[in-house]
Amino acid sequence: xxxxxxxxxxxxxxxxxxxxxxxxxxxxxxxxxxxxxxxxxxxxxxxxxxxxxxxxxxxxxxxxxxxxxxxxxxxxxxxxxxxxxxxxxxxxxxxxxxxxxxxxxxxxxxxxxxxxxxxxxxxxxxxxxxxxxxxxxxxxxxxxxxxxxxxxxxxxxxxxxxxxxxxxxxxxxxxxxxxxxxxxxxxxxxxxxxxxxxxxxxxxxxxxxxxxxxxxxxxxxxxxxxxxxxxxxxxxxxxxxxxxxxxxxxxxxxxxxxxxxxxxxxxxxxxxxxxxxxxxxxxxxxxxxxxxxxxxxxxxxxxxxxxxxxxxxxxxxxxxxxxxxxxxxxxxxxxxxxxxxxxxxxxxxxxxxxxxxxxxxxxxxxxxxxxxxxxxxxxxxxxxxxxxxxxxxxxxxxxxxxxxxxxxxxxxxxxxxxxxxxxxxxxxxxxxxxxxxxxxxxxxxxxxxxxxxxxxxxxxxxxxxxxxxxxxxxxxxxxxxxxxxxxxxxxxxxxxxxxxxxxxxxxxxxxxxxxxxxxxxxxxxxxxxxxxxxxxxxxxxxxxxxxxxxxxxxxxxxxxxxxxxxxxxxxxxxxxxxxxxxxxxxxxxxxxxxxxxxxxxxxxxxxxxxxxxxxxxxxxxx
Amino acid sequence: xxxxxxxxxxxxxxxxxxxxxxxxxxxxxxxxxxxxxxxxxxxxxxxxxxxxxxxxxxxxxxxxxxxxxxxxxxxxxxxxxxxxxxxxxxxxxxxxxxxxxxxxxxxxxxxxxxxxxxxxxxxxxxxxxxxxxxxxxxxxxxxxxxxxxxxxxxxxxxxxxxxxxxxxxxxxxxxxxxxxxxxxxxxxxxxxxxxxxxxxxxxxxxxxxxxxxxxxxxxxxxxxxxxxxxxxxxxxxxxxxxxxxxxxxxxxxxxxxxxxxxxxxxxxxxxxxxxxxxxxxxxxxxxxxxxxxxxxxxxxxxxxxxxxxxxxxxxxxxxxxxxxxxxxxxxxxxxxxxxxxxxxx
Ligand code: SF4
Numbered sequence: 001x002x003x004x005x006x007x008x009x010x011x012x013x014x015x016x017x018x019x020x021x022x023x024x025x026x027x028x029x030x031x032x033x034x035x036x037x038x039x040x041x042x043x044x045x046x047x048x049x050x051x052x053x054x055x056x057x058x059x060x061x062x063x064x065x066x067x068x069x070x071x072x073x074x075x076x077x078x079x080x081x082x083x084x085x086x087x088x089x090x091x092x093x094x095x096x097x098x099x100x101x102x103x104x105x106x107x108x109x110x111x112x113x114x115x116x117x118x119x120x121x122x123x124x125x126x127x128x129x130x131x132x133x134x135x136x137x138x139x140x141x142x143x144x145x146x147x148x149x150x151x152x153x154x155x156x157x158x159x160x161x162x163x164x165x166x167x168x169x170x171x172x173x174x175x176x177x178x179x180x181x182x183x184x185x186x187x188x189x190x191x192x193x194x195x196x197x198x199x200x201x202x203x204x205x206x207x208x209x210x211x212x213x214x215x216x217x218x219x220x221x222x223x224x225x226x227x228x229x230x231x232x233x234x235x236x237x238x239x240x241x242x243x244x245x246x247x248x249x250x251x252x253x254x255x256x257x258x259x260x261x262x263x264x265x266x267x268x269x270x271x272x273x274x275x276x277x278x279x280x281x282x283x284x285x286x287x288x289x290x291x292x293x294x295x296x297x298x299x300x301x302x303x304x305x306x307x308x309x310x311x312x313x314x315x316x317x318x319x320x321x322x323x324x325x326x327x328x329x330x331x332x333x334x335x336x337x338x339x340x341x342x343x344x345x346x347x348x349x350x351x352x353x354x355x356x357x358x359x360x361x362x363x364x365x366x367x368x369x370x371x372x373x374x375x376x377x378x379x380x381x382x383x384x385x386x387x388x389x390x391x392x393x394x395x396x397x398x399x400x401x402x403x404x405x406x407x408x409x410x411x412x413x414x415x416x417x418x419x420x421x422x423x424x425x426x427x428x429x430x431x432x433x434x435x436x437x438x439x440x441x442x443x444x445x446x447x448x449x450x451x452x453x454x455x456x457x458x459x460x461x462x463x464x465x466x467x468x469x470x471x472x473x474x475x476x477x478x479x480x481x482x483x484x485x486x487x488x489x490x491x492x493x494x495x496x497x498x499x500x501x502x503x504x505x506x507x508x509x510x511x512x513x514x515x516x517x518x519x520x521x522x523x524x525x526x527x528x529x530x531x532x533x534x535x536x537x538x539x540x541x542x543x544x545x546x547x548x549x550x551x552x553x554x555x556x557x558x559x560x561x562x563x564x565x566x567x568x569x570x571x572x573x574x575x576x577x578x579x580x581x582x583x584x585x586x587x588x589x590x591x592x593x594x595x596x597x598x599x600x601x602x603x604x605x606x607x608x609x610x611x612x613x614x615x616x617x618x619x620x621x622x
Numbered sequence: 623x624x625x626x627x628x629x630x631x632x633x634x635x636x637x638x639x640x641x642x643x644x645x646x647x648x649x650x651x652x653x654x655x656x657x658x659x660x661x662x663x664x665x666x667x668x669x670x671x672x673x674x675x676x677x678x679x680x681x682x683x684x685x686x687x688x689x690x691x692x693x694x695x696x697x698x699x700x701x702x703x704x705x706x707x708x709x710x711x712x713x714x715x716x717x718x719x720x721x722x723x724x725x726x727x728x729x730x731x732x733x734x735x736x737x738x739x740x741x742x743x744x745x746x747x748x749x750x751x752x753x754x755x756x757x758x759x760x761x762x763x764x765x766x767x768x769x770x771x772x773x774x775x776x777x778x779x780x781x782x783x784x785x786x787x788x789x790x791x792x793x794x795x796x797x798x799x800x801x802x803x804x805x806x807x808x809x810x811x812x813x814x815x816x817x818x819x820x821x822x823x824x825x826x827x828x829x830x831x832x833x834x835x836x837x838x839x840x841x842x843x844x845x846x847x848x849x850x851x852x853x854x855x856x857x858x859x860x861x862x863x864x865x866x867x868x869x870x871x872x873x874x875x876x877x878x879x880x881x882x883x884x885x886x887x888x889x890x891x892x893x894x895x896x897x898x899x900x901x902x903x904x905x906x907x908x909x910x911x912x913x914x915x916x917x918x919x920x921x922x923x924x925x926x927x928x929x930x931x932x933x934x935x936x937x938x939x940x941x942x943x944x945x946x947x948x949x950x951x952x953x954x955x956x957x958x959x960x961x962x963x964x965x966x967x
Contacts, residue, residue: 040962043962043964044962189962238966239966240966240967241965242963243963243966244958244959244964254957268703287952288942288946289948289950289951290957293942295938297699297732298699299728301699302702302729305692305700306703306706308700308703309672309699309700309701309702309703309707310704310706312700313707313711315707317703331693334693335692335693425959426958427955428955461708462688462711463708464667465667467667468666468667468687470638470682470690471689471691472683472690472691473675473691473692483638483683
């Protein structure tokens with residue numbers, strides 16, 4: 001937004017195509033809340049958008065420190081939006097630490113909005129500033145709005161009888177009000193939300209609304225410094241439909257509830273709290289009237305074991321976790337594979353190994369998902385690419401698990417889990433029903449009788465007369481289902497389990513090209529949350545006439561049956577991943593393809609420019 | 623409707639060859655179970671046996687019911703899932719001192735405090751059988767085993783006290799070979815709604831032969847076994863003339879003999895199975911031969927504690943149906959359209 005002459009609308013607002021705003025403040029400053037509200041309001045205003053919350057693992061890191069800075073970036077536009085944006089156009093810095101951490105990402109000429117009231121000597125010191133950046137010329141290359149928000153918000157809420165401490169907590173809403181004015185957003189959705197949130201404390205609701213309004217009024221009346229105008233972002237040309245904003249974790253929870261209804265089976269969700277998967281548990285715990293039972297287990301192992309018990313008893317068993325919890329669930333996953341029970345495991349990945357960086361995103365559980373168990377223990381792995389896709393993938397996971405009597409892992413990550421995007425709300429009637437077959441007939445029954453086509457064993461649930469049987473983790477005889485230590489039988493059963501999973505590829509869509517031709521000089525192959533970035537980078541490269549395509553894999557195991565032939569049509573294969581090279585190794589190992597890695601392991605998503613550069617470098621080698 | 627056929631012991635015997643060592647205490651427990659279930663009116667199809675790993679955990683294979691032989695220590699969690707999925711099932715869980723108290727200690731603790739409606743049978747042979755004789759969490763200090771050639775150093779755990787400490791609502795103790803009383807204990811456990819915990823002293827003739835001889839051998843049984851019964855005095859001994867008296871302040875018990883030092887039956891404490899403090903004291907008692915550290919008492923058997931509370935699965939079911947009553951049957955379309963939505967025309 002630094003082009004000097006821009007068209008204006010009737011109210012004198014400059015018209016912009018797209019804006020990236022980053023809210024940054026102390027973890028106690030309510031930046032996530034301000035960001036989420038801005039996203040809601042922006043969606044209602046008809047823009048496309050993507051968000052990226054980035055917060056510390058500590059709930060309340062020491063105030064004023066750089067490691068306690070919490071950020072929320074939103075990219076919104078009058079065209080379609082694929083990523084939360086590389087660099088912000090607007091930086092909102094609520095204190096010196098937020099400025100210190102984020103200023104390096106603000107391009108020269110960008111707009112920085114500062115709460116000068118927080119630039120006290122104490123806060124400057126905590127942020128590691130020896131000189132006040134407001135005074136030493138640090139901010140000269142930028143456009144600035146320097147406002148003592150702290151003072152103004154206290155004045156604004158004073159009539160509502162709030163003490164200084166409570167008043168200061170409304171700083172985020174004051175700032176939000178100002179941004180609403182700057183970008184021509186409607187305050188009503190946030191006002192409604194505040195009234196709902198503080199239904200029991202109308203005084204707090206009104207005080208917060210007063211802060212929001214005061215920020216807005218400030219924008220209307222204050223004379224803005226040169227170079228700063230008010231803006232308008234026209235509605236995006238989104239396809240017709242009914243929309244909402246949705247985060248990946250919400251979409252997973254709702255997809256599971258929908259799947260339970262589609263299969264007409266109750267669902268047990270056994271889970272242990274872990275960042276960043278916990279919010280799925282919170283969502284589902286509120287859906288008891290949907291036939292969902294949630295069970296907060298004593299640990300990760302109990303969580304998956306309760307889901308296995310539920311599956312054995314004939315309902316849908318689901319568990320969720322993140323990397324460290326996945327490691328703990330490994331043995332139980334093997335049991336589900338051996339007993340061939342349907343099971344859904346959500347792994348919302350985070351930076352590892354070990355505790356790693358719990359609130360930072362990474363794609364480093366792919367090996368663990370595909371291979372991380374003792375014995376030859378194949379299962380199905382799916383990876384949605386966007387928050388909204390999590391809904392359909394939760395349903396798909398349940399469908400595959402029930403049809404093939406197998407565990408299915410859904411790999412999401414922190415970025416998808418917490419990021420929000422507008423999503424076309426499907427109609428329940430349009431969703432495909434999930435067929436469930438329970439064995440009823442005792443004639444010729446044994447627990448490992450298989451459907452000749454799917455190789456799925458029959459599901460006989462306790463309570464059914466005549467089908468009493470015993471299963472467990474010990475190898476079973478192919479023909480009788482009894483315990484067997486026979487060498488040839490184990491060989492045969494191992495191959496059967498593998499064939500069952502590989503055969504699922506015939507039931508999955510073929511791999512398509514997400515952007516570009518099905519052949520060319522270079523294909524950028526990704527999976528999971530890097531979708532938007534790769535898509536944008538490939539589009540830009542194609543605009544420059546480069547023969548580049550984007551292929552995004554969503555069925556990680558088994559892989560789409562045409563994947564090898566599709567990728568073989570390209571001279572080079574570049575595999576960007578937020579890990580130290582996992583998909584790239586699988587592609588090389590499975591298909592002997594000369595795939596090349598592009599790895600980023602910083603806990604942060606790729607920037608579009610990083611991919612563009614890699615594309616140029618790869619093509620230069622051709 | 624068909625009148626249900628009366629089932630017999632044989633109906634609960636599976637076609638699997640039993641693979642415990644000859645003379646193993648598990649045989650007697652299995653027989654007692656196969657005999658008891660028909661008496662209880664249990665059906666094969668509604669009965670599920672869930673186990674972990676270890677000798678005892680092979681139990682489900684030999685029962686002609688539904689059975690799930692899971693992984694080491696995790697049976698309580700699997701059984702919880704089964705019961706939450708279908709609270710109508712009768713779920714029994716079979717575990718051992720290693721499976722239940724070592725690798726699965728955490729799960730056992732939590733299933734007990736939640737009070738899931740299960741019958742948990744813990745076969746206590748004070749040794750790891752299946753892995754060939756290493757000491758277990760209930761082995762005595764000094765146990766010489768392949769992993770402790772100079773004698774084990776860690777203090778043993780008392781399973782019934784563990785259960786009481788975890789707030790179990792039903793705690794009982796039996797002996798593998800006392801099959802009549804085992805049957806009674808299984809019946810009481812079955813009738814109790816909530817987690818019923820039954821410790822069964824079990825002999826492992828291969829790796830820890832005679833570990834319970836000090837209480838189970840015929841010549842010491844009368845003096846070293848105290849069979850408790852709700853509302854009855856805590857009497858034992860060949861002539862039923864010895865008893866337990868609660869010391870002043872009820873902080874401990876002492877053994878008295880009726881007729882000696884002016885003691886009468888009125889001095890003997892009466893068993894109250896709803897009294898947790900008494901249950902703790904009873905669970906602790908043992909003769910020196912099996913618990914040198916405590917010693918000097920008979921070991922208590924029977925239902926040490928039973929004070930029912932609503933079971934976890936029942937309250938979960940209630941909460942789920944309350945949600946439906948309050949909010950109506952969930953409607954997916956409504957859920958997806960809750961909160962802020964907008965239309966693009
Ligand atoms: S090792 Fe001991 S407990 Fe195991 S089956 Fe043999 S005798 Fe029974």
